Amino acid sequence: MKNIILAILFLLLILLLNCSDSITNPNTPFALSDTVKIKYKETVHHEKENISLTFNSLISDSRCPIGVLCVWEGNAKIGFKFSNQNNSVNFSLHTYRNFTRDTTLLGYNIKLISVSPYPHVDYSYSANQYQVEVVVVRE
Secondary structure, three states, X not given: OHHHHHHHHHHHHHHHHHHHHHOOOOOEEOOOOOEEEXXXXXXXXXXXXXXXXXXXXXXXXXXXXXXXXXXXXXXXXXXXXXXXXXXXXXXEEEOOOOOOOEEEEOOXXXXXXEEEOOOEOOEOOOHHHOXXXXXXXXX
């Protein structure tokens, strides 16, 4: 009986360890000047520069959905947090070309490249399904 309980506990431990892979790693590495994909609530980190960028929030997504005829293309507004060893700054970027698509903070330029998924008339997406592509360049 004791062996069965130990075997069950061992299996539960293995399952628990496997589930931890699905949790976003707060130290996902990225390279400067490369396009990096960041999932909703994920943080990416550049170890050598000691900086990190978090996709904090989907503030709004009013882009014209696929399957709809719109007057303008719309805009997605994304909230971020950028940090170095001494400072942390919250900011937002937009997809619409006439709004702020990039910013310079703490000596780095951060540019929003894309936001996905793109809205569709027949689907609604939760914030957890979103990811952004950004480029971070040292100024």
